[in-house]
Amino acid sequence: MTSERSTTTRTRAQRSQDSRARILDAAVACLIEGGYSGSTTLVIQSEAAVSRGRLLHHFPSRDRLLVAAAQHLAVKRVADTEERVRRVVEQNPPADVFERADLVIELLWESFSEPHFWASIELWTAARVNSEIADVLRPEEKRLGAAIRASMARMFGDELASRPRFKQLRDLLLTSMRGTSMTYTFDRRDPREDAMLDQWKDLARLLLAP
Amino acid sequence: MTSERSTTTRTRAQRSQDSRARILDAAVACLIEGGYSGSTTLVIQSEAAVSRGRLLHHFPSRDRLLVAAAQHLAVKRVADTEERVRRVVEQNPPADVFERADLVIELLWESFSEPHFWASIELWTAARVNSEIADVLRPEEKRLGAAIRASMARMFGDELASRPRFKQLRDLLLTSMRGTSMTYTFDRRDPREDAMLDQWKDLARLLLAP
DNA sequence: AACATCACAGTCAAGGCTGACTGTTTCCCT
DNA sequence: AGGGAAACAGTCAGCCTTGACTGTGATGTT
DSSP states (O other): OHHHHHHHHHHHHHHHHHHHHHHHHHHHHHHHHHHHHHOOHHHHHHHHTOOHHHHHHHOSSHHHHHHHHHHHHHHHHHHHHHHHHHHHHHSOOOSSHHHHHHHHHHHHHHHTTSHHHHHHHHHHHHHTTOHHHHHHHHHHHHHHHHHHHHHHHHHHOHHHHTSTTHHHHHHHHHHHHHHHHGGGGTOOOOGGGOTHHHHHHHHHHHHTOO | OHHHHHHHHHHHHHHHHHHHHHHHHHHHHHHHHHHHHHOOHHHHHHHHTOOHHHHHHHOSSHHHHHHHHHHHHHHHHHHHHHHHHHHHHHSOOOSSHHHHHHHHHHHHHHHTTSHHHHHHHHHHHHHTTOHHHHHHHHHHHHHHHHHHHHHHHHHHOHHHHTSTTHHHHHHHHHHHHHHHHHGGGTOOOOGGGOTHHHHHHHHHHHHTOO
8 A cells, every 4th residue: 555655656646746746847957948938838839848738737828937036047057056066076186275276267167168158147137127036036136146156165175265365366266256157158268268257366366474 | 491301311210219218228127127038029118108110120039129128238337437526536536545545435335236236137147047148248248348447547646556465455355246236136225235335445455455 | 426627629800010001201413 | 383292291012020729749757
C-alpha cells in the first residue's frame, strides 16, 4: 500500500509540479531568446510543448506566468551563485591573496554573461512599467542580493573579506559589472577581454591593500 | 519673392521635419511610459496626435520608427549632457577640488534618474534581440559615450582630470551608476539618498589623491 | 464502486496591432 | 500655370494574441 502510494502519489502533485516547472523553464528560455515582448503565451506554450489548456490551467494569464517566471528565475540564480562559490572555493588556493581576488573577479564577471542574467534584465526592465512584476521582484531580488554578497565574502576568503573596504569593493564590483554588461546588449564582444576587467582587479588591490 | 519664400519655404521641408520630430518625441515618451512592448504604433500615433497615414509616411514600419527613435534619443542625450556641463562649469567653483568632485558626482548621478535614461534602457534591452536596433545604437552610443567622457573631464576640471587614475575613476563611476540605477526598475526610492553616493565620493577621493 | 475533483486537451471568439491601400491637399519646379 | 510629387488623411483586411469555454481521462475519496 505504502509502497504503491510512494510510486503513484507522485502522479498527481508531482506531475503537476513538473508541468509547472517545465512551463517556467520555457518562459525563461523565451525571455532569453526573444525578450519580454517576444515571450507570448503561444511561444512559451510551444517551447514547453504543452497544450494551451495546460498552460492556462497553471497560469491563468500572461502576467501571472511572467511573474512566476521572475520568482522561479531568482531561485535558480541563487542556486547558480552557490554553485559558483563551490567552484572557486574547491579550487586549489592561489599563493597570493590577490591572485585569488583576480580569480574571483573573473568568475563573478562570467556570471554577468550568462543567459540567466539576461532573463533577469528582461524582467527588471518589464518591472519598470509593470508593478505586479516589480512587487514580486523586490523581495526576491533582495534575497538574491544578500545571497550574492554572502557568497562573495566566502569566495574572497576571510583574509580579504575582513579588510575595512571590502564591502565598498564588493558593491562597486557588483554595480560596475552590471552596468558594464548592459552595453553588451548592442555591442557583442568577448567579455573575457573587456577593458574593465583590469580596472576591477586593480581596484581590488587598491581597496584591499593592508 | 525671396521674402515670400523665406516664410513659405519652411512649410515643405521644415513641416515634414516637424512631423518627424513630433512622432519621434512621442515615441520616446511612450518608451518611458509604457516600455518597449507598450510602444505600439497606435499608441505613439495617439501620443503624437497624428494620423495613421502621417506616421506611416515617415516611418513605414514599427521597427524603422523605433530605430529612428533610438538615434533621435542618442542625439538628445548628447545635448542634455552638454547642458549639464554648462550647469556645473558656470557654477561658482567650490573652494576644495574634492567638493567640486562631489558636486559632479551628484549631478552625474542625477542624469541616471532622468526619463531619457530609461528610454535608452528600453532600447538597449530591445537591441539585445533586435539586431537592427543594435546596429543603430552601436555607433550612436559610441559617439554619446565619447561625448560623456569628454564632458566629465570638463566638469571635474583640469586639475583633477589630469590625475593618473582619473580615467579609471570615470569609467568606474559611469558603469557603477548605470548598474546601480537598474535596481530602480523594481525598487523606486529617492536617488539622492542612495547609499552608493557616499561610496562614489569616497572612491573619487581615493583614486584622485595627489 | 461511485462520485468529485484535478489536470489537462482542444477550440474559439473578441480585440489589438500592423501595414497596405486609396483619396486629397499642398507645395515645388519649369 | 500646370504637371508632378511630396505630405499627409482615413479606411480596412489579415494576422497574432489572449483568455474563456467545453470536453475528457486519470486520480483520489468515501
